[in-house]
Amino acid sequence: MGxxxxxxxxxxxxxxxxxxxxxxxxAVPLIAExxxxxxxxxxxxxxxxxTLVNELYRELKRSLASHVGEDFPTSxxxxxxxxxxxxxxxxxxxxxxxxxxxLEFHSHDYLDRSSRKVGRQGRDTGLRxxxxxxEHHALKEAPPLLLVGIVLGILQxxxxxxxxxxxxxxxxxxxxxxxxxxxxxxxxx
Amino acid sequence: MGxxxxxxxxxxxxxxxxxxxxxxxxAVPLIAExxxxxxxxxxxxxxxxxTLVNELYRELKRSLASHVGEDFPTSxxxxxxxxxxxxxxxxxxxxxxxxxxxLEFHSHDYLDRSSRKVGRQGRDTGLRxxxxxxEHHALKEAPPLLLVGIVLGILQxxxxxxxxxxxxxxxxxxxxxxxxxxxxxxxxx
Amino acid sequence: MGxxxxxxxxxxxxxxxxxxxxxxxxAVPLIAExxxxxxxxxxxxxxxxxTLVNELYRELKRSLASHVGEDFPTSxxxxxxxxxxxxxxxxxxxxxxxxxxxLEFHSHDYLDRSSRKVGRQGRDTGLRxxxxxxEHHALKEAPPLLLVGIVLGILQxxxxxxxxxxxxxxxxxxxxxxxxxxxxxxxxx
Amino acid sequence: MGxxxxxxxxxxxxxxxxxxxxxxxxAVPLIAExxxxxxxxxxxxxxxxxTLVNELYRELKRSLASHVGEDFPTSxxxxxxxxxxxxxxxxxxxxxxxxxxxLEFHSHDYLDRSSRKVGRQGRDTGLRxxxxxxEHHALKEAPPLLLVGIVLGILQxxxxxxxxxxxxxxxxxxxxxxxxxxxxxxxxx
DNA sequence: AATGAATGAGAGTTCATTCAT
DNA sequence: GATGAATGAACTCTCATTCAT
Numbered sequence: 001m002g003x004x005x006x007x008x009x010x011x012x013x014x015x016x017x018x019x020x021x022x023x024x025x026x027a028v029p030l031i032a033e034x035x036x037x038x039x040x041x042x043x044x045x046x047x048x049x050x051t052l053v054n055e056l057y058r059e060l061k062r063s064l065a066s067h068v069g070e071d072f073p074t075s076x077x078x079x080x081x082x083x084x085x086x087x088x089x090x091x092x093x094x095x096x097x098x099x100x101x102x103l104e105f106h107s108h109d110y111l112d113r114s115s116r117k118v119g120r121q122g123r124d125t126g127l128r129x130x131x132x133x134x135e136h137h138a139l140k141e142a143p144p145l146l147l148v149g150i151v152l153g154i155l156q157x158x159x160x161x162x163x164x165x166x167x168x169x170x171x172x173x174x175x176x177x178x179x180x181x182x183x184x185x186x187x188x189x
Numbered sequence: 190m191g192x193x194x195x196x197x198x199x200x201x202x203x204x205x206x207x208x209x210x211x212x213x214x215x216a217v218p219l220i221a222e223x224x225x226x227x228x229x230x231x232x233x234x235x236x237x238x239x240t241l242v243n244e245l246y247r248e249l250k251r252s253l254a255s256h257v258g259e260d261f262p263t264s265x266x267x268x269x270x271x272x273x274x275x276x277x278x279x280x281x282x283x284x285x286x287x288x289x290x291x292l293e294f295h296s297h298d299y300l301d302r303s304s305r306k307v308g309r310q311g312r313d314t315g316l317r318x319x320x321x322x323x324e325h326h327a328l329k330e331a332p333p334l335l336l337v338g339i340v341l342g343i344l345q346x347x348x349x350x351x352x353x354x355x356x357x358x359x360x361x362x363x364x365x366x367x368x369x370x371x372x373x374x375x376x377x378x
Numbered sequence: 379m380g381x382x383x384x385x386x387x388x389x390x391x392x393x394x395x396x397x398x399x400x401x402x403x404x405a406v407p408l409i410a411e412x413x414x415x416x417x418x419x420x421x422x423x424x425x426x427x428x429t430l431v432n433e434l435y436r437e438l439k440r441s442l443a444s445h446v447g448e449d450f451p452t453s454x455x456x457x458x459x460x461x462x463x464x465x466x467x468x469x470x471x472x473x474x475x476x477x478x479x480x481l482e483f484h485s486h487d488y489l490d491r492s493s494r495k496v497g498r499q500g501r502d503t504g505l506r507x508x509x510x511x512x513e514h515h516a517l518k519e520a521p522p523l524l525l526v527g528i529v530l531g532i533l534q535x536x537x538x539x540x541x542x543x544x545x546x547x548x549x550x551x552x553x554x555x556x557x558x559x560x561x562x563x564x565x566x567x
Numbered sequence: 568m569g570x571x572x573x574x575x576x577x578x579x580x581x582x583x584x585x586x587x588x589x590x591x592x593x594a595v596p597l598i599a600e601x602x603x604x605x606x607x608x609x610x611x612x613x614x615x616x617x618t619l620v621n622e623l624y625r626e627l628k629r630s631l632a633s634h635v636g637e638d639f640p641t642s643x644x645x646x647x648x649x650x651x652x653x654x655x656x657x658x659x660x661x662x663x664x665x666x667x668x669x670l671e672f673h674s675h676d677y678l679d680r681s682s683r684k685v686g687r688q689g690r691d692t693g694l695r696x697x698x699x700x701x702e703h704h705a706l707k708e709a710p711p712l713l714l715v716g717i718v719l720g721i722l723q724x725x726x727x728x729x730x731x732x733x734x735x736x737x738x739x740x741x742x743x744x745x746x747x748x749x750x751x752x753x754x755x756x
Numbered sequence: 757a758a759t760g761a762a763t764g765a766g767a768g769t770t771c772a773t774t775c776a777t
Numbered sequence: 778g779a780t781g782a783a784t785g786a787a788c789t790c791t792c793a794t795t796c797a798t
Contacts, residue, residue, distance in 0.1 A: 022298035024213035157342020186375035227780035400676035402591035535720020564753035
């Protein structure tokens, strides 16, 4: 196992445990065990448990941001942009359910300045998309922050239902498309 | 100070500290100090720190539910019912900002079975309202759980913006009414 | 057991263990065990293991300094002053053999600024006594620091012999008086 | 680099680090780094960190002893012998300041039986010199151990002043000669 | 023979909980 | 009934030592 692999194994183990038991409920040796490394090894890759969770947070935030931002239809219509945004968020969340759960369903009382900055950047990107759409009179005349809150809230609310769904109550792709339409109707003029 | 008062003081102290520093970041003696009681006293009112946070959670959930449910316009139109629901949620969240922040912006990895049941009851009430409205063909034909997720998501998203707003960026009552309209347009036919 | 007693018990336990096994060879729970308190209790009285050893160091240094300084024959002849100094040092070291061993036979790589300052104060007092005696032409014309080093070196060397003596090789009071005379002859004109 | 060179490099690195940071404050990989070898290599030359420090201690003690003992004026007068002893000790300490600091200013709580034996041998040599001088009625009638303690104490005290001296307070060769005279006057009849 | 990444025992420390006062 | 000093289990983290390369 190469160095990068080991680092990755630790991050993956930490992610799944943080989602299962929360950050504070997860002891470092438990992460080590799941990652199949010694407890001390974690400290060759991360300065501390806090550093570990912060790096995990930032890497996931950045992964999500880059997935949404790649080849974004910058010159598309507001509705096209909204679709791109929604579809990619859902895509990422579906491919990385634990990562999405970690980012969105858990509180992050351990974030350092750098991580909080990364957290804000994601929101700011959404903000610019909203402002652009408002300039095209495609959206309601409301404070952009409010509209961002509404859209992200819907996304979170819907994904939480999907996450919590067990057994036959699964949320289908069709449902997610429907939710996109709901979200659009929430904010459009 | 009577027994009930002391219990209340402990719960209030715990609430504000949990919101400030998170459940795990709050030491029991700190709660005692803020509540102006001895550390041991807390254990005359609550079996453990976990019990305390669970009872706090349930009492707040019930308070919110009863505020929303009291004199609910059971026979009103779906839109009237939706307005009642929204306005009362916002009212309670505005009167009890810390309580709302605790319930909605923090992860609750410590909830016991009983608390999770109470948590579900709130959602189920919303579910029945949605189903009732769907029977009247006022809402989109989507899984009720999805629509509940959307509405609660919007509410949470909007209130989070309000909570995080500092300085001149405050979210006004007008904004909240606008958000209500957004939420309605998200789910109505 | 009162608060001060418990603090004292911890300091005493720590002193004897530090002398036996060195600072780094002494685990905190071991100190607790010998002091007959819980491991956590130590942290109610001392911020950390380092704080503990620093406070111990300073209290002993101060005790020694005050024993030597009390009713010191400020206006006595240099020889009288020297006798007072020597006799009191020996007296304190004999009454507190572990304390003297801790202060003089162990290296103190953990001392903080405050402790180092206290350490220097003791030496400076000796320095002033030497300078006073030199002004009276009672001592050799050598750098005062050197003479202080010589006297303290002799004291330490002699007490180390006493400390290490086991069985029939004990160092008697008479020997210590002899050593005083040696020390005086080392520095006098 | 030959085997012996590598061993030497490790011992030198260890010595300077032990003097700077103390034995317990020095991590083995740090010694390896300064010696420009891999951490594991140290364990091809020394069984353990304890073995390493013990061998270092013994080699330095032996080096000092042999420097003092070489061509010692066995049939010289007590004063001549004393001068030879003092001058050679000072010479060695001046040429090997870190080694002297390590041997004399640090506590050695890790010494094994063999090292303690070597430590005693140095003192025993001094003891025989003292006894020889006493037989010639050149010294005070005091327990030889005491006189050895006095002389070694002075040497240590003086060298400590020199070691700690910084800036313009340096201890000169002249001062060291003066100190020799002090030491002699301390013990002579 | 040499390396240094990996290890895990053991360190210092915290804090939910207890119980003598 | 109320207190808060005391507790010790469990945590995070370090570092002497090993061993696959």
